[in-house]
Amino acid sequence: MNAKLKKFRGSCHNNTNETIDGLEKITLVGSPNVGKSVVFGNLTGRYVTVSNYPGTTVEVTRGKGRLGSKEFAVIDTPGMYSLLPITEEERVARNILLEEKPEIVLQVADAKNIERMLHLTLQLIEAELPVILNLNLMDEAERLGMKIDLNLLEQELGIPVVATVATENKGMDVLRDRLIKYERTAGRVFKYDNLTESAIHKIEEVLKGEFNISKRAIALLLLQDDPDIKALVKEQMKGNYISVEEIIEETKKRYAQPLHYIITLARQKEVNNIVERATTTAVSKGMDFRERLSRLMMHPIAGIPILLMAIYGLYEFVGVFGAQVSVDFLENKVFGEYINPFFTKVVSSIIPWKVIQELFVHQYGIITLGIRYAIAIILPIVTTFFIAFSIIEDTGYLPRLAMLIDRLFKKIGLNGRAVIPIVLGFGCDTMATMVTRTLETKRERIIATLLLSLAIPCSAQMGVILALLAGNSKGLWIFVSIMTIIFLFVGFLAARIMPGERPLFYMEIPPLRWPKLSNVFTKTYTRVEWYFKEILPLFILASILIWAGRITGLFDFVINILSYPVSWIGLPKEAATAFLYGFFRRDFGAAGLYDLKDAGILSGIPLIVSIVTLALFMPCIAQFSMTIKERGLKMALGMAAFIFPFAFFVGFLVNKLLNGLGVIL
Amino acid sequence: MKLSDKAEEILEHLWIMTYEMKQEMANFKDLKTERDAPEVTELLALNYISVFRDGIRLRKEGMKEAENAVRRHRLAERLMVDVLDLKKPLMEETACRFEHLLHKDVEESICTLLGHPAFCPHGKPIPQGRCCKKSERAAKAIVSSLADVDKEAKGKVAYLHTRDNKKLQKLMAMGLLPGVSVEVIQRFPSYVLKIGNSQIAMDEEMARDVFIRLKR
Numbered sequence: 001m002n003a004k005l006k007k008f009r010g011s012c013h014n015n016t017n018e019t020i021d022g023l024e025k026i027t028l029v030g031s032p033n034v035g036k037s038v039v040f041g042n043l044t045g046r047y048v049t050v051s052n053y054p055g056t057t058v059e060v061t062r063g064k065g066r067l068g069s070k071e072f073a074v075i076d077t078p079g080m081y082s083l084l085p086i087t088e089e090e091r092v093a094r095n096i097l098l099e100e101k102p103e104i105v106l107q108v109a110d111a112k113n114i115e116r117m118l119h120l121t122l123q124l125i126e127a128e129l130p131v132i133l134n135l136n137l138m139d140e141a142e143r144l145g146m147k148i149d150l151n152l153l154e155q156e157l158g159i160p161v162v163a164t165v166a167t168e169n170k171g172m173d174v175l176r177d178r179l180i181k182y183e184r185t186a187g188r189v190f191k192y193d194n195l196t197e198s199a200i201h202k203i204e205e206v207l208k209g210e211f212n213i214s215k216r217a218i219a220l221l222l223l224q225d226d227p228d229i230k231a232l233v234k235e236q237m238k239g240n241y242i243s244v245e246e247i248i249e250e251t252k253k254r255y256a257q258p259l260h261y262i263i264t265l266a267r268q269k270e271v272n273n274i275v276e277r278a279t280t281t282a283v284s285k286g287m288d289f290r291e292r293l294s295r296l297m298m299h300p301i302a303g304i305p306i307l308l309m310a311i312y313g314l315y316e317f318v319g320v321f322g323a324q325v326s327v328d329f330l331e332n333k334v335f336g337e338y339i340n341p342f343f344t345k346v347v348s349s350i351i352p353w354k355v356i357q358e359l360f361v362h363q364y365g366i367i368t369l370g371i372r373y374a375i376a377i378i379l380p381i382v383t384t385f386f387i388a389f390s391i392i393e394d395t396g397y398l399p400r401l402a403m404l405i406d407r408l409f410k411k412i413g414l415n416g417r418a419v420i421p422i423v424l425g426f427g428c429d430t431m432a433t434m435v436t437r438t439l440e441t442k443r444e445r446i447i448a449t450l451l452l453s454l455a456i457p458c459s460a461q462m463g464v465i466l467a468l469l470a471g472n473s474k475g476l477w478i479f480v481s482i483m484t485i486i487f488l489f490v491g492f493l494a495a496r497i498m499p500g501e502r503p504l505f506y507m508e509i510p511p512l513r514w515p516k517l518s519n520v521f522t523k524t525y526t527r528v529e530w531y532f533k534e535i536l537p538l539f540i541l542a543s544i545l546i547w548a549g550r551i552t553g554l555f556d557f558v559i560n561i562l563s564y565p566v567s568w569i570g571l572p573k574e575a576a577t578a579f580l581y582g583f584f585r586r587d588f589g590a591a592g593l594y595d596l597k598d599a600g601i602l603s604g605i606p607l608i609v610s611i612v613t614l615a616l617f618m619p620c621i622a623q624f625s626m627t628i629k630e631r632g633l634k635m636a637l638g639m640a641a642f643i644f645p646f647a648f649f650v651g652f653l654v655n656k657l658l659n660g661l662g663v664i665l
Numbered sequence: 666m667k668l669s670d671k672a673e674e675i676l677e678h679l680w681i682m683t684y685e686m687k688q689e690m691a692n693f694k695d696l697k698t699e700r701d702a703p704e705v706t707e708l709l710a711l712n713y714i715s716v717f718r719d720g721i722r723l724r725k726e727g728m729k730e731a732e733n734a735v736r737r738h739r740l741a742e743r744l745m746v747d748v749l750d751l752k753k754p755l756m757e758e759t760a761c762r763f764e765h766l767l768h769k770d771v772e773e774s775i776c777t778l779l780g781h782p783a784f785c786p787h788g789k790p791i792p793q794g795r796c797c798k799k800s801e802r803a804a805k806a807i808v809s810s811l812a813d814v815d816k817e818a819k820g821k822v823a824y825l826h827t828r829d830n831k832k833l834q835k836l837m838a839m840g841l842l843p844g845v846s847v848e849v850i851q852r853f854p855s856y857v858l859k860i861g862n863s864q865i866a867m868d869e870e871m872a873r874d875v876f877i878r879l880k881r
Contacts, residue, residue: 081838086831112862116840144862195752225830256746256753256786258830261837268842298866300853403855403866416855416866506835506871509857509864 023064023073026179027102029093029124031117032079033510034110035136038166040076043067043176047522048076052396052515053420054508055079055438058089060096068180075102081116083123083217084224084260087440091228097129098212098232104182105129111141111148111163114279118271119264121157125187127217132182133161134175139168140511145282153278158188167516189216192266196259199223199251206243209236223248224260290512297400298509307401314388315466322384323463324470330376335368343367359547370543373591374536381463382427382531386524389427389459393523394515398423399507406505412491413447413498414439415505421448425456428531429619432456433626443500449631450494453623454643455487457615460535460587464594465611475608475665482612482654534622535585542584555580569613569651570659571606578610585620604665605658613651618643670765671704673734676713679723680731685789692720733772736792738764739785740775746786747779747808747824756786780808780823780876788828811849811856812873819848820877827874839865841875 026043028036032054041047044063049056061076077096078089085091097105105124109117114135124131135141135148153161160178164171191197203219211218211232221229222244234241255262287295296302344361351357361368392398398420406416418439425432429452436448457465469476549555562576574596582589593610596602602610618624618640627636658665668676675696682691693699700716708714713727723731741760745751751759767775773796776782781797784790808823822845827833840860841847850864851857856872858865 084834086834086838110863113840115861116863141862146862254753256742256756258833260830261825261833264837265843268844272844294864295850298851298857399866403857405854406866406868407854410868415868502870504832504835504868504871505855506839506865506867508839509866 023071024103025073025075025100026065026104026106027075027077027096027100028106028108029077029080029097030108030120030134031081031110031113033508034079034108034117035166036079036108037061037076039106039108039134039136039164039175040074042166042169042172043072043074047526049523049526050519051390051393051398051523052510052513053393053398054510055089055417055420056393058435058437060092067176070180072179075100080120082120082264083127084221084226085228088437097127101212103130104179105131106134106179107131108134108136108166111135111138112144112146114141114148115271115275118157118274119267121159122190122267122270123217125157125159126189126220127213128186129213130182130184131159131187132178133157133159135161135163136166138163138171139165147280147282149278153274156188156274156278158185160185167519190267190270192263195251195254196223196263196266199247202247203244206240206247207233207237208240209233220263223251224263225258294400294509294512297397297512298403300404303400303404307404310392310397314385314392317388318381318384318459318463319466322381323467326380326384327377327463327467330380331372335372335376340368340372355551358550359544364543364546364550366540366543369546370539371536373588374532374539377464377591377594378460378535378587379528379532382460383524383528385427385459385463386527386531387520389424390520390523390527391515394513394519396510396512399509402505402507403509410503410505411495412451412488413495413500413503414444414491415503417503417505417507418444418448421452422456425452425458426462427459427527429453429456429458430534430623430626431527433623433630436630439503441500441503443498444503446498446631446635447491447494449627449635450639450642451487451491453618453627453639454490454616454646455483457483458587458619460585461590461615461619464587464590465615468590468594468597468607468611472665478608478658478663478665479611479615482650483615486616486650535620538584538621539588542581542588546580565648569609569648570655571610571651572601574601575606575610579614582614582617586614586617587620589614589617605655605663608658608665609651609655612654613647616643616647616650668730669704669707671698671702672707673765675704675708675721676723676727676731677734677738679714679721680728680735683723690717690720690722696721732792733794734764736794737767737772739789739791740764740772740779740782741767742785742787743779743782743791744775747782778807780810782826782876784826784828808876808878810873811847811858811875811877812869814849814877814879816849816852818877818879819846820879821846823876823878825875832871832874836871836875839867841865847875847877 028040030036033052033056037048037050037057040061040063041050043065045065046063048061055078057076057078059078063074063076065072065074075096077093080090080093083094085094107121107124109121121131121133133153141148148163150161150163160182162171162175162178164175166172192200200216200219200223203222204215207215207218218229218233222233233244237244252259297306340361347357347360358365360366363369401423402416402419405419409415409418420438421432421435424435432452433449436445436452439445439448465479466476469479546555549558558580559576562579563573566576566579567573575593578589578592578596581592590611593602593607593614597607624636624640627639675698678696679691682688698705705714705716705721708727709716711727713724713730715722715724738760741764742756745756745760745763773794776794776796782791822841822843824843825833825836825841827836840863845860848859849856850859855866855868858867
């Protein structure tokens, strides 16, 4: 369990977990998409990615917050529906409760769905954890005409209850105040039926060992066949565990249905009792605009034009404004007229040796190549993409897209849920590879990683490609069609080669929400910052390596070797340079093609062939190391061994096909 | 003509032995009867069974009657669990007695009421009756699988039926619990359900295992 947890804590861009040793801990728990990360941000002043779909947070984040005069550690966890975990993230969240002793467990809940939320509350009380219930999203509950009697709820549950609208900071003062003044209360533990109760008592009596949650909760989890808890108890009780096992088996025999069904039903009754007394709902109005729009988005026919409109909007904003207008301005105006000439002049006047000059300026210099690619080409594209993507994320469109596309994705061994990593892949394949964690089976995770590595060009690369194909709509369509075919074909094959259980699709569809501008910008900023930190050193390093390679002759040697496969797929020899960059990052390679096109060396069919081939390369070194981390070294190497030859093979086929058909571009 | 309760029990056992446990013959001890017991004579007279030295074999002639007996037994169990909410030991005892009271017409109405269930509470298949095979099953049913109801159907969850424990857990995590109000917003390309104040999307495989009592 520990090793698993560690794996989740380390991550590519969240290594900023603050040191919080020795501080009192507040752990945030709760169902997915109720706003835990927003509350975390409010309490600590630190930003963690917030979106409008379940499963945005895939790992534990720790931060520091000041409440009154005291410092607290605040821990944000992935969403969990109940103490009995289904997914890996839920397991991660529960492990925090099992392994650390938080001074306060703050359950963040969706007020309008209180009857689903209280299940976890009752379980946390049962576990004798120090719980405060935070009913968040109160504005949405009020919009539905719901009224919740907080005092009555506090009495019924025996724990503090606070209502908030965390995104607007409403109620946060009260919450802070209650956190400061928190004194541990036991909470009201409710009783199951006699049979279950007697089983719990019997288990409690024979149970030996130290646990961070109550024996009652352990007994209930054991009765519900929780494999992790079973292992934990077995470890502590060794051979004596048999006596527990006997009680469980004996109890199971007395019921016609699985025990977790029986136990959940009993809890449901209690929850209904409480909710009935503590809430009132006005007669609901008809469908509002939000709901009408939501249903159109999910409609099998009306949903398609909406999707196309979204893609078109994305194209205009990222492909035209970002990749063409902004790149053109930065590339030709800022770098072409000011930065490049300026540094070339300065460097040339300080450093007399041409060899050293070339390290910084001229064709392959750090400034004229590395920094120019990063700032003039990649930065505007990535920024515009993440702005657009954040808006889409925050409206809640992605779960609706997931539900539309589930049937298609089942054919390639995935389910609708995989839409989120795949769409995120169009932003950054490295982030997306990390998010494949949210997929349920190992098979799905492998297939999704493979498809991301092969057939999903990231925004940087996509942007350069759009710029390369600007005004060449035929070429663009050919490119898009080929990539789509490869995505589906390889996915289909992978699903056949790797048989496994059919993935099930289920997902909450959150209400459509207006994106908050501040969140869109903060999120874009954190993502772009991370991205930039990732690529800039790499681009500079690549410039240095190329410089060193040119001096030693190694560069020409490698280019020479690469020129074979390159000419084999019908490209001019010069394209080999771009492919060499492509091994560092495929967007870097695409940027290399940009220069070749500008120089008039590359056009027509060879341009399409080189774009397709490069687009199929592994995304970048960062994504490769993320693949190693998430899927293991063997799997990562296996994928690389497939992807590079396959990319050239497809390039070869496309070249033959387009020439054979006599396509004129 | 009505069989005696004991004769029905024997037919049931024989059917299970033959079709589910793939045994040719059942011995008297397993059937809790004897060679010259009145129920054996009764079945022999109807030509439903063949009697051998140490056991009984179900004949083709008795197959239909035996299958119906099993069907009634398992329907009775479903009724005890879904509608009367009885616990296991009591459920089995009651079902054993109740099944013999289920005549043809009652059997069909109960089957319809329960939404033509495919499995008994123990997860064993319930042989289909005539009523289950009628094409308008979904329209007539009172309790029906979510996968069989029309768009915009409303009702309350009657029960969940799945032998996959993980799936059951997922359905429950989504808030699909007996007594909860459900509305089917959409069926294609995926199911979208309104449960309380939330909306959940799921595939047909998940929806298939949720049975709702339709509101008319």
